[in-house]
Amino acid sequence: MAEPITLTAPNNTSYSQPTGLFINNEFVAAKSGETIETVNPFDESLIAKVAAAGSEDVDVAVAAARAAFKNPAWRGLSAADRGALLYKLSELCERDKHILATIDAWDNGKPYQVALDEDLAETAAVFKYYGGWADKIYGQIIETSDAKLAYTRHEPIAEQTPLSVLYLGTLIKEAGFPPGVVNIINGYGRTAGAALAEHLGVDKIAFTGSTTTGKAIMRAASVNLKNITLETGGKSPLIVFDDADLDQAVKWSYVGIMGGMGQVCTSTSRIYVQDTIYDKFLDRFKEYTVENTTSGSQFDEKTTHGPQISKTQQEKILGYVESAKSEGGRLLLGGKPGAEKGYFVEPTIFADTKNHMKAVREEIFGPFVVIQSFSSDEDAIEKANDTEYGLGAAVFSRDIVRAHKAAAAIEAGMVWVNSSQDSHFGIPFGGYKQSGIGRELGQYALSAYTQVKAVHAATCSGAHASPYRSGIISRNSSLDRGSILQAGDHVSPSKRPGAKA
Missing domain, CATH: 3.40.309.10 (Aldehyde Dehydrogenase; Chain A, domain 2)
Incomplete structure (x- = not known):
């Protein structure tokens, strides 16, 4: 366990600041014992030291997320109930908005009032917005023939300023998210970031940062063809x-x-x-x-x-x-x-x-x-x-x-x-060219965090229908030469479909 510390900001706001990695709804120290120093950019004074994750910590966090994904406590939770958790998190962000705005201003130099009126207001609103979407992600019923039903499903798939997101971890736990559903690991890109990008247990990466780093993530993520969303550089x-x-x-x-x-x-x-x-x-x-x-x-x-x-x-x-x-x-x-x-x-x-x-x-x-x-x-x-x-x-x-x-x-x-x-x-956010891949925010972002599955369900009466008539095999395919080959069939040159005797 990593114990929180009590901090008092320059605006006299006191609060309990977590300093560990948030894994399985607990704050834990990095296995290496390494830390990141976070500094007040106004006067260059040290604010706190927080745990710096390494590849071993990434392994633990990914395992926790995988276990949570399979756990009935989350997997069996209805979409409406998942949405309710996001609503609750939105309410907690609103309740603690002064603390969160204080942390952000202290940690990154942004004027406090801007952090409060703009950033925190939008953060709470985004959680509420997607809470409303949770039970409205629909597939389609697609007509193919009288003998078959087909439908689609949509299925789930900066080190300088870590303090506010660590505090958010306390709100995630308070909101009631099951352990492992959300894990927060601070770390440097060259270690924790690289380990995440290369990890075979990670299916999706969403990254905001430089174009150079985005390209490196694409290369690393290709190890298992991860779904990636990149919001990289701009010169608007x-x-x-x-x-x-x-x-x-x-x-x-x-x-x-x-x-x-x-x-x-x-x-x-x-x-x-x-x-x-x-x-x-x-x-x-x-x-x-x-x-x-x-x-x-x-x-x-x-x-x-x-x-x-x-x-x-x-x-x-x-x-x-x-x-x-x-x-x-x-x-x-x-x-x-x-x-x-x-x-x-x-x-x-x-x-x-x-x-x-x-x-x-x-x-x-x-x-x-x-x-x-x-x-x-x-x-x-x-x-x-x-x-x-x-x-x-x-x-x-x-x-x-x-x-x-x-x-x-x-x-x-x-x-x-x-x-x-x-x-x-509510409007999609993302760029062209070397400014990234994919979109965040709005309805468009949902497609980046789900994958489409097509289900073909034949009726009993249509179970033995010709694959030609059901559309399984196109008449323009290479197999359309007078017969359909079964696995293991041996075909002599003279009997190859379409071959002349």
């Missing part, structure tokens, strides 16, 4: 046409890249503005950014801009500043840490960029935006699509026909019209 474009509401475009452009300090996979980090309004947009966007950004502690009510998640990420972002300067970008704002302590990066705006620049082509994952002009609708679409990524995009125009035409032409899994990052858990 935002297009401002000359007929756009400029104030709205400026506001949403700010939200699209500075929200979450740019640490959002769908951040609209490339902005393309029509040349006739380019200078006006630059002036207003810079002014709006300055007026609406207040850096500070994630627990200060005035803070809109917190620190990056880690020192490594801070240094990576600042490295792109020098790269953009050297390649000819014009720095309009920011480009500095902005604080002597903590992992801060000022909102950074580069103008007059070109698509060949490193800062334009690579995902930066920070409050860093590159802006350039375009001359025509076709030019805008060509520049927007000139990327290996295809996660999100945004289009601003008062002409709804123009906006929808652009939305259809952009190669991205999600397109916002006259907004950015304005998502909803």
